[in-house]
Amino acid sequence: MIKTKRDMRQKGNAPKPDIEFVVTEPSGLLDFLLLKLSNKSRNHVKALLTHRQVSVDGIVITQYDTVIREGQRVKISRTAGPVIKQKNSLDILYEDNDLIVINKPAGLLSIASDKENEHTAYRLLTDYVKTRDPENRIFAVHRLDRDTSGILMVAKNERMKLALQDNWSDLVTERGYVAVVEGKLQEKSGRIQSWLKETKTLMMYSSPTAGDGLEAITNYQVINESSEYSLLDIRLETGRKNQIRVHMKDIGHNVTGDKKYGARTNPLGRLGLHAYKLAFKHPFTDKIMCFETKAPRSFTALFKDGNTRKGR
Incomplete structure (x- = not known):
């Protein structure tokens, strides 16, 4: 079969596939990426994280100091991922296998009260994790007043919840x-x-x-x-x-x-x-x-x- 110049151009323009690595030993995510992408600059690798192009076991990670463990799969997407926003402008700033960190808006309860059970950060995040697996749960480890906005963290498993709550101070x-x-x-x-x-x-x-x-x-x-x-x-x-x-x-x-x-x-x-x-x-x-x-x-x-x- 004879390939024309048009065929060659079309093949050259085809999108490059995503890259996936399997972690063989515990490491910081940035160190792991710098090792695997040794031909790329540190700023380039950090940009991949900023643009939500890196995921660990299917979860998009933006925090460079995330600890990854043996057996986990790190995937690098060729295209930038969407910024995740929950309804009611609940922004997810960071997520890994143990934690979710959000920027809670003013006016939203952290957890349920006697007067409000549905419109809470806890309920919104519970709904979010259950879209991946109905058995998934979250655990409150601290709270912000309803009318205070800002950084709120929840645990994604009981082990992390207990570790944080028992030693918070x-x-x-x-x-x-x-x-x-x-x-x-x-x-x-x-x-x-x-x-x-x-x-x-x-x-x-x-x-x-x-x-x-x-x-x-x-x-x-x-x-x-x-x-x-x-x-x-x-x-x-x-x-x-x-x-x-x-x-x-x-x-x-x-x-x-x-x-x-x-x-x-x-x-x-x-x-x-x-x-x-x-x-x-x-x-x-x-x-x-x-x-x-x-x-x-x-x-x-x-x-x-x-x-x-x-x-x-």
Whole structure:
């Protein structure tokens, strides 16, 4: 059979097949890819992860420090994968065999309450994992307030759930929030410590007496301000119910939109609180995993006029 130039061109234009490797020993995903794709640059390999072209056992992975195990299959797609979004704008930031990390929108409960059982992150994620296998489950390991947006993590198996829940305070190395609060703070950075208690009406409040409640410690830094509002970077040393909201009230600068604790303004149409960072030590590998999101645009938009300045 004689091949024409057209036949040769058509064959040359045919899409290249996906590549698949079988893992023979435990490794970090990036190290594995750099070894297998030795003719590619480090930036090229990272781009494959960013563009959702790498999957492990059929699950798209974007986190370069994911630990892969012997027998797993790593597939590299020739085309970029779609960004996964659940209904209600529930973004999946990261997923592997043990964890799912999402960017929870404000207004969505983390788990069911007495008044709401269906519209929760837990239910949406349960539906998501069951599309692959009806036997799949997820397990809550921490939560965010309904009106707080940001990083929320769930376990995909009971082993990971127990490991995280039993050692949460030891494993979590950093929890960062960005908050819009009322007014200008005289002290541009500080550390707030109190002991939190709960009333019969489920309101939290601070006691200055050591041991009179659960110890709560909040660190803050002003990163921008206007005549009406301040934008804070907040780092938690403890993770108590409504901790940031109570501590901001204690210093006279309520989180905006926090009617429950006495805020007078609501410029964002929502609670001005977003969990932007979560870092923790993986309970089985001891590797530090870190997830971050940007502050909502509506937060930073409040500080774009000429009256703003960077906080110290």
